[in-house]
Amino acid sequence: MILKLIWRNLWRNSRRTLITVASIAFAVLFAILMKSFQNGVFKNLIKNVVGYYSGYVQIHQKGYWDEQVLDNSFVVESSLIPQLQQNANIKVIVPRLETFVLASKGNTSKGCLLVGTDPVNENKLTHLKDKLIKGSYFENNEEAVLLAEGMAKRLEVSVNDTIVLFGQGFHGVMAAGKYKIKGIIHLAAPAMNDSFVYLPLGATQYFLGAENRLTSISLGIDDSKNTNAIAKKVKSRIGQKYEVMPWQELMPEISNHIKADSFSFYVFSGILYIIIGFGLFGTVLMMTAERKYEFGMLIAIGMKKSKLELVLLGETLFITLFGVILGIVLSLPLVIYLKENPIRFGGQMAKAYEQFGFEALFPTDFDPNIFITQSLIVLAMAVLIGLYPLWHVSGLDPVKTMKK
Amino acid sequence: MRETVIDAHNLSKIYDEKTIPVYALNKVHLHISRGEFTAIKGPSGSGKTTLLNMIGGLDIPSEGFVEINGTNITNLKGNELIDFRLNNIGFVFQSYNLIPVLTAKENIEFIMLLQKRPKKETDQRVLELLKQIGLEDKVNKRPRELSGGQQQRVAVARALAPKPQFILADEPTANLDSVSAEKLLDMMLKLNQEENMTFVFSTHDERVINRARRVITLEDGKIVSDTAPTPVTQEQTETK
Numbered sequence: 168m169i170l171k172l173i174w175r176n177l178w179r180n181s182r183r184t185l186i187t188v189a190s191i192a193f194a195v196l197f198a199i200l201m202k203s204f205q206n207g208v209f210k211n212l213i214k215n216v217v218g219y220y221s222g223y224v225q226i227h228q229k230g231y232w233d234e235q236v237l238d239n240s241f242v243v244e245s246s247l248i249p250q251l252q253q254n255a256n257i258k259v260i261v262p263r264l265e266t267f268v269l270a271s272k273g274n275t276s277k278g279c280l281l282v283g284t285d286p287v288n289e290n291k292l293t294h295l296k297d298k299l300i301k302g303s304y305f306e307n308n309e310e311a312v313l314l315a316e317g318m319a320k321r322l323e324v325s326v327n328d329t330i331v332l333f334g335q336g337f338h339g340v341m342a343a344g345k346y347k348i349k350g351i352i353h354l355a356a357p358a359m360n361d362s363f364v365y366l367p368l369g370a371t372q373y374f375l376g377a378e379n380r381l382t383s384i385s386l387g388i389d390d391s392k393n394t395n396a397i398a399k400k401v402k403s404r405i406g407q408k409y410e411v412m413p414w415q416e417l418m419p420e421i422s423n424h425i426k427a428d429s430f431s432f433y434v435f436s437g438i439l440y441i442i443i444g445f446g447l448f449g450t451v452l453m454m455t456a457e458r459k460y461e462f463g464m465l466i467a468i469g470m471k472k473s474k475l476e477l478v479l480l481g482e483t484l485f486i487t488l489f490g491v492i493l494g495i496v497l498s499l500p501l502v503i504y505l506k507e508n509p510i511r512f513g514g515q516m517a518k519a520y521e522q523f524g525f526e527a528l529f530p531t532d533f534d535p536n537i538f539i540t541q542s543l544i545v546l547a548m549a550v551l552i553g554l555y556p557l558w559h560v561s562g563l564d565p566v567k568t569m570k571k
Numbered sequence: 572m573r574e575t576v577i578d579a580h581n582l583s584k585i586y587d588e589k590t591i592p593v594y595a596l597n598k599v600h601l602h603i604s605r606g607e608f609t610a611i612k613g614p615s616g617s618g619k620t621t622l623l624n625m626i627g628g629l630d631i632p633s634e635g636f637v638e639i640n641g642t643n644i645t646n647l648k649g650n651e652l653i654d655f656r657l658n659n660i661g662f663v664f665q666s667y668n669l670i671p672v673l674t675a676k677e678n679i680e681f682i683m684l685l686q687k688r689p690k691k692e693t694d695q696r697v698l699e700l701l702k703q704i705g706l707e708d709k710v711n712k713r714p715r716e717l718s719g720g721q722q723q724r725v726a727v728a729r730a731l732a733p734k735p736q737f738i739l740a741d742e743p744t745a746n747l748d749s750v751s752a753e754k755l756l757d758m759m760l761k762l763n764q765e766e767n768m769t770f771v772f773s774t775h776d777e778r779v780i781n782r783a784r785r786v787i788t789l790e791d792g793k794i795v796s797d798t799a800p801t802p803v804t805q806e807q808t809e810t811k
């Protein structure tokens with residue numbers, strides 16, 4: 168009978184019930200879409216930034232990040248790479264030896280960042296091969312470089328030309344070598360495009376007199392949300408000798424941007440929920456006020472207040488539940504569609520994004536947690552609002568209420 | 572000697588006690604026995620409804636107490652009092668007060684479901700009552716589909732459903748046309764005679780007063796006259 172009463176009371180004023188259900192559904196829809204977009208864009212941003220060079224997690228010799236010199240490089244212990252490979256969440260391991268050297272052609276010399284890397288794994292992490300605009304991709308055991316486009320322009324060189332690299336090697340030894348340019352790559356970030364030179368790891372270690380040494384190991388992982396957990400696990404596994412840094416520590420400006428943007432989401436969704444909360448409260452208030460006499464009569468004839476409160480709470484919960492379910496049903500296909508077919512900006516906007524190394528792509532993130540969280544927030548709000556009629560009934564005096 | 576159902580002792584209800592006391596009821600003594608058909612009359616503000624509310628356990632007296640079948644209901648609180656009302660007192664209000672979203676049948680069975688009576692017993696009782704009030708064909712009609720008189724008959728059936736000690740009816744005919752009012756009174760008198768059900772009305776309505784066997788007159792919160800119960804006459808049972 169209680170359920171029957173709840174159900175029929177909901178349809179006493181069907182238009183009002185439907186409007187309330189619709190407003191809750193739209194709130195849930197907007198909140199889910201907003202959060203899915205935000206997570207999707209952040210994931211894409213992280214993928215872009217992290218996948219461009221740094222990786223999700225980096226391992227260095229302790230102290231390297233503060234003083235990035237070759238003397239702070241480390242010898243790769245035989246157990247280190249197998250230990251990392253045992254972690255199923257780590258998908259790519261890229262060993263690197265990086266230092267600043269001079270690159271020369273004829274009378275022109277320019278400073279550059281020499282990146283000694285494993286070409287195969289580098290490509291898996293940063294898709295370096297896709298950035299090739301001239302020549303061909305380099306291979307392990309080759310003594311050939313990939314030159315960033317801006318750098319090539321500054322040195323006025325092209326594919327098959329030879330450049331000279333010289334600088335300071337490990338423990339201050341003089342490093343000098345001649346290398347053929349195998350390919351020219353385009354890096355979207357101008358600072359990188361003007362200064363990067365890639366050389367296979369073995370050749371770099373030989374050039375710098377740093378046999379078997381690395382400055383960093385960059386890790387590609389299965390899901391960005393596991394970054395901190397993986398960093399923690401790796402840290403505990405490989406010991407105190409190394410510093411293990413997640414991308415948030417490597418690029419605090421990006422991490423702060425995400426935090427600031429997340430905060431703005433909470434503000435927007437908070438405002439949205441306050442508006443919807445007032446809408447729902449208005450409905451509950453009206454439902455309570457217009458049935459005051461009836462409540463008094465029900466208590467007078469012998470209905471316990473707790474039973475009446477159950478009916479009223481049930482009505483609020485049912486309305487909210489319908490709204491939430493409708494909101495999920497509406498948002499589910501939209502989120503999935505926009506994940507598979509993300510919004511892509513073109514023209515100047517796309518160029519502006521690409522200049523900073525980002526794709527001008529706005530995908531959604533399909534995460535069941537978003538649906539669950541947003542639904543629970545709305546339900547919690549409904550329970551809170553549903554307390555009002557309960558409070559009203561608990562203090563209700565049937566004689567006063569039934570006085571007309 | 573007839574069994575006393577309602578025993579009100581020295582009942583007073585005082586408003587604005589701190590400033591100038593206004594007596595809605597002033598030291599009222601009242602005894603109503605099983606099977607009585609009593610009307611309480613009096614001008615507006617005489618204290619009829621206040622007295623009815625106190626007998627029904629809806630209002631608390633400032634002084635005195637009410638005993639229903641030997642239970643002092645003035646001492647009952649909260650759910651205990653609600654349960655007492657549910658199981659012992661039937662209410663009929665002036666403006667029908669049926670639950671608008673339930674059908675006639677559901678309105679009657681609602682009160683029995685609150686009592687947690689077995690379904691079989693409930694169904695049987697509801698059908699029996701619908702027959703008694705002559706609305707077997709309106710079982711599935713909602714209140715808005717019934718006339719005022721029909722709604723009030725359903726309200727009486729609802730009040731009777733839990734087999735209460737007595738029925739309190741606050742101006743039950745006030746909103747009814749004369750034909751409907753007479754039909755309702757006929758039905759209540761029949762129930763009074765056949766089931767020995769006790770009825771207490773507050774009313775202005777001469778039709779009710781004329782057919783009551785005991786008439787209590789209230790003025791300024793005091794009983795100014797109380798005609799002794801009389802046997803039912805042929806005239807009282809017949810529809811006028």
